[in-house]
Amino acid sequence: MRARDWAHPVRPVRREVLTATPEVDEGKPPVLFVPGFGHGAWAFAENWLEHAASRGFPAHAMSLRGHGGSGAAPEATLRAYAHDVVQVAAGLPSQAVLVGHGAGGLVVAHALARYPARAGVMVAPVLGGWGTFGTALRRNPIGTLPAIVGGRLRLSRRQLFSRELPVATARGYAGRLGRAGKRAQWQLLMQRDPEPAVGNPPVLVLGSPDDRVVPAAALRRAARRYGGAPLLFPGMGHDLMLDARWREPIDALLDWLEKIPSR
Template sequence: MSKVRIIRGQEWARPVRPVRREVVSAIPEPEQGRPPLLFVPGFGHGAWAFAEHWLSHAVSRGFPAHALSLRGQGGSEAAARTSLRSYVHDVVQAAAGLPRQAVLVGHGAGALVVAHALARYPARAAVLVSPVFGGWGTLGAALRRNPAGTLPAAFGGRLRLSRAQLFSRELPDAEARRYVSALGRASRRAQWQLLSGPELEPPVGDPPVLVLGSPDDRVVPPAALNRVARRYGSAPLLFPGMGHDLMLDARWREPVDALLDWLEKEPVAR
């Protein structure tokens, strides 16, 4: 059987400019030989969103854990004309720098970045958390739920997510305010590409993919969660009563434990 070679001319003609990337890491002692996890936050979030709870919890279960800030977010260096392709480059480069084949975990729009990275990096597995795969239907749902925060983004301004969209009522107000105040902004170009960006290519090596979400997410409707999960031949694992930011909400342990349980039972054994 002949081999199929994918040549991406744009990446040769217009390579992505390298930047200094923030990666927050936590390593178990002693190392247990488990695959490293690379957490990729959604637009406006940085590595801090996973460093708050999930990194240390993963380490307590024996997994090396790393959280990346995409360029221009968190502590990573910004770059002009940042695109969705730039974010994918950041993920692939960070994963390639890890000592073993990594599990990619993306949240929100970071899940879309991970989905694109899977076509360039042979991940051990992938987990898509509250995935925002874009499209005009997603914009319409966001406009209905948060018109004041979403409308500016449709014209190149900053997307402002509200407390009600991100968290359940169980999360104390002081914590919710602290998290919302830490949100930054994605590049305008990447925001536009979220709506009408490039088509997804098939993952390299057909890694297992898990989709996590909440039926009460006010950013990603249940129908969108089901669509993403069907793309990867599964159904989403749901956590009722939680908001969009599963890794920061009051019951953050439930989804990360489900994620780690899945890794222990399924992909790690392959």
């Protein structure tokens, strides 16, 4: 029983959800992609959404409140973001797989404590804490310092993408980035460990050892939290779903899902 949820419910907001449906229903679980701070559903619609559907998975990508085509929410919190994920997942026709990228991985971790997911996947997860802030400050001081006083956290294209992605394409993607709520950014720094996942679902962590946002050590810590080891893709940037070799991680993710026994 969460008394706060009853006493202070999360304010409703319009939620953007993009969907790609397989041509033939193969009975595979729906996959819900959750973007990180600054990103919207478009980040998965570029490549991963249709690719997952082509492999038989009903695929959905959502925008957190204040992002993409979802309703404005300048005072959004991590609790509100997790609420959005749970509400969208609960509206799908069957038990969903939750896939979170970047800070969306932390949002998914909180959502897993409230929604009995088929499985969870964390893509280059930013799980919060001052260690995350210290890494960001060393690698991108100009883009990180404004976030301390409530400004926008800015990630550069060199942090997000590998050199294989054409510069014009990388600039185009970076130019579409928005911003998270000021309170959510602060909570990312002050984050405590999420509650245990409901039903103990299998959780996969994947990323790149060359990620300039999330170091390899943080990927290993995140995977250990769920009793495993990270699946790594050398030579890729933080935004694996948009980088030049985007097919490799999504195919590995879907291969993993196909091997999970029915629950």
